[in-house]
Every structure is written in structure tokens, then in C-alpha cells.
Amino acid sequence: MKRSVVLLLFFFVTLVFITGCWNRRELNDLAIAVGMGIDKSGDQYLVTAQVVDPGEVAAKGGSGRAPVTTYQQTGKTVLEALRKMTTLAPRKIYASHLRMLVIGESLAKDGMAKVLDLLSRDQELRTDFYIVVAKGTKAENILKILSPLEKIPANKMFSSLETSEKLWAPTVSITLDELISDLTSEGKQSALTGIRIKGSQEQGEMKKNVEEIDALGRLQYAGIAVFKKDKLVGWLNETESKGYTDLTDKLDGTILNVPCTKGGNVGIEVIRSKTDVKGKVKNGKPKVEVKIQTEANVAEVECGHLDLKKTKTIYDLETKLEKEVKDHCEASIRKAKKLGTDIFGFGEAVHRGAPRYWKKNKKHWDKNFIDLPVEIKVEAKIRRIGTIGNSFLEDVKK
Structure with a gap:
């Protein structure tokens, strides 16, 4: 009997806290x-x-x-x-x-x-x-x-x-x-x-x-x-924006065009990209090192003379892709320095790498950013060349 009374009291006390949708809004x-x-x-x-x-x-x-x-x-x-x-x-x-x-x-x-x-x-x-x-x-x-x-x-x-x-x-x-x-x-x-x-x-x-x-x-x-x-x-602009997304590790995928030796372009589809930014201080001056790892596929070929079955051809395309990515990043950095604003978080990288320097110089970072040396290293790997090998364009010309 006592147990039943206790359970009943617990039930009523619980109801006080379960008040329902007191602040509901009707659609x-x-x-x-x-x-x-x-x-x-x-x-x-x-x-x-x-x-x-x-x-x-x-x-x-x-x-x-x-x-x-x-x-x-x-x-x-x-x-x-x-x-x-x-x-x-x-x-x-x-x-x-x-x-x-x-x-x-x-x-x-x-x-x-x-x-x-x-x-x-x-x-x-x-x-x-x-x-x-x-x-x-x-x-x-x-x-x-x-x-x-x-x-x-x-x-x-x-x-x-x-x-x-x-x-x-x-x-x-x-x-x-x-x-x-x-x-x-x-x-x-x-x-x-x-x-x-x-x-x-x-x-x-x-x-x-x-x-x-x-x-x-x-x-x-x-x-x-x-x-x-x-x-x-x-x-x-568009090129600088691509560089920004790469430098801030927000690039999921994009299309980049690399030139062929004898005219035309090869469309490269970036499928993955990873960016690592490190800041350091050397001889009392800040420096930033950026390492970008890019994975891509060959998506479109406009030059029929390109032999994609050769390892050297793939290596040459990777080298050109690395240059293209680096050019975009450098263009973005130049524009940001011209505007005098660090949108990449390089200051945060310096803060992580050299907290003592940052504590003394953070108030003047906008000025220091303009002269900040940024070293960019890009490592590109082409994973796939598509469902066909060499382009049929050379046969069409013949």
C-alpha cells in the first residue's frame, strides 16, 4: 500500500516538470x-x-x-x-x-x-x-x-x-x-x-x-x-578564389586546364586536396610554409599527340598541374597582400608555431602580413585517365 502511494506521488510530481509544448507556435x-x-x-x-x-x-x-x-x-x-x-x-x-x-x-x-x-x-x-x-x-x-x-x-x-x-x-x-x-x-x-x-x-x-x-x-x-x-x-576573381579555397583547405573538387605542348589543353579534374599550413620565425622574422597534396583524374584531352600510356606523359601532366595550383595560390596571396588582409589564417599558423613572437607582434600583423614570405609546395598525383587511353583526335586528323 505504501509503495503504491509513493509511486502515485512520484507520478504527480513528474507531471509538474512535464508541462508539454507550453511555447508552441502554430503553423x-x-x-x-x-x-x-x-x-x-x-x-x-x-x-x-x-x-x-x-x-x-x-x-x-x-x-x-x-x-x-x-x-x-x-x-x-x-x-x-x-x-x-x-x-x-x-x-x-x-x-x-x-x-x-x-x-x-x-x-x-x-x-x-x-x-x-x-x-x-x-x-x-x-x-x-x-x-x-x-x-x-x-x-x-x-x-x-x-x-x-x-x-x-x-x-x-x-x-x-x-x-x-x-x-x-x-x-x-x-x-x-x-x-x-x-x-x-x-x-x-x-x-x-x-x-x-x-x-x-x-x-x-x-x-x-x-x-x-x-x-x-x-x-x-x-x-x-x-x-x-x-x-x-x-x-x-575566379582564379584568385580557387587559390583561396586551396590555401584554406576548403577545396573539395574543381577543374583545371593544363596546356599541351603543341596546342590545346588537357582538362584535369581535382578529386581530392589536402593543405597543411605551418608558421615559424627565423632570424626574428615570420615565415609560412604551405604544403598542398592534390589528387586528380584526366577528364578531357584536346591534343591527339599526347600518349597517356607513357609514364613520362603522366609525370609531365602532374608537373604542369602543380604549377597551375601554385599559380592560383600565389595570385590569391598577391591580391590579399594588396588589400592588406590575411584571409588565409597565416597569422593563426604563426601563432601556433611561434606563440612568443605572436604575443609581441599580433597588433601589427596586418603590416607584417604584407611582407610575409610564403613558401608553397604542391605535390600532384594523377590517379586515372578515364575509360579510354589515347585520344582519337590524332586519327581524325589523319
């Missing part, structure tokens, strides 16, 4: 934002939210409405602008499913750190969304472009960034946690992928844009935005 009361853009508007922020129309996305045939809509408001803070959107939107903007955050180029030049505080502080927001910079335009314009294949433009931007990073390389997918880590690090500056509108912005905003075979307005990732502290100071 019918929320406007789910999948994309957000922040621009500068005078001394205020212009915030744009790309919100999903659930009825249109779920409908099989569709009602003819756009799958997303955008809401905009200005405010002295990002939160104020979001709250003011309730005067336009029928529901509260809910950003827990945010996929993309787009920073306007003008805001990036002025400094973006302040607008990131809300995003890192709000308990409703996850931090697994990607952050990019609108190149040559405003963030609001990026979020208004309708995209083919993917109904929701923010999902297209998310998937395209991941795919491009894995297969092409001049792009990097940076989350909020990674960005804040770079902004607060003493030996590394931040860098974000740029996104631009290719074609007509006006046509890209119309539903007709996704009804045409060749869309008149598209979103395209282009270059990497380079920051000094939290301010945009310049852009890396």
Missing part, C-alpha cells in the same frame, strides 16, 4: 522566412524577408501565385524592422528555417558586425544558414529573383552554393558561427562568397522568368568578398 500563425537580406538605407537598415507561400508550394497544380513573397521594412535595428513587418504581413515572420542571409554590398563596405548580433542572440534562429554578399547590387534585389528548377529561390541559392563548392571551388559556404569566429580571430580575416544577378533584374522578378526555356534573369555566384575586420575591402 497557421507563422510566415516562414527562408531568405533574408539586409541593406543600408541612410542611417537605418532595410530588411527583406523572403517568405514561403505554403499553399502554392504544396499545391500539385498550383494556383498561379508565386511560391514566395517578400516583405520589407526599415528600422534602426534589424529586430525593429522585422517587427514592423507585421504591419504588412498577415503573420509573424518566423526565421527558424532560414537558409540564406544576403548582405548588401554597401552595408558590407560600412561594416556588417552589428547586424549579426541579433542573428547570433535570438534563440529561435539556427546558425546553419549560409551568408553571402550581393555583388554590385542590393540584397533586396537578389531575393526578388525567381529561379527555375527550384520553386523556392532561397533553396536554389543554398543548393547551388553547396554544389559549386564541391565541384567548382571558387565559392565557399560560410555559416554564422564560422563568420563570427573569423571576425573575432586575431590571426584570420573573413571572406564570403559573392552573388550577382545575371541578365535582367526586371525580367527575373516576373513569373514569366521561370516559364521560359532560357530564363532572362538568374542568380550566379561570382568571386569571393574579402574583409578587413567587418568591412568589405575588395573582391577575388
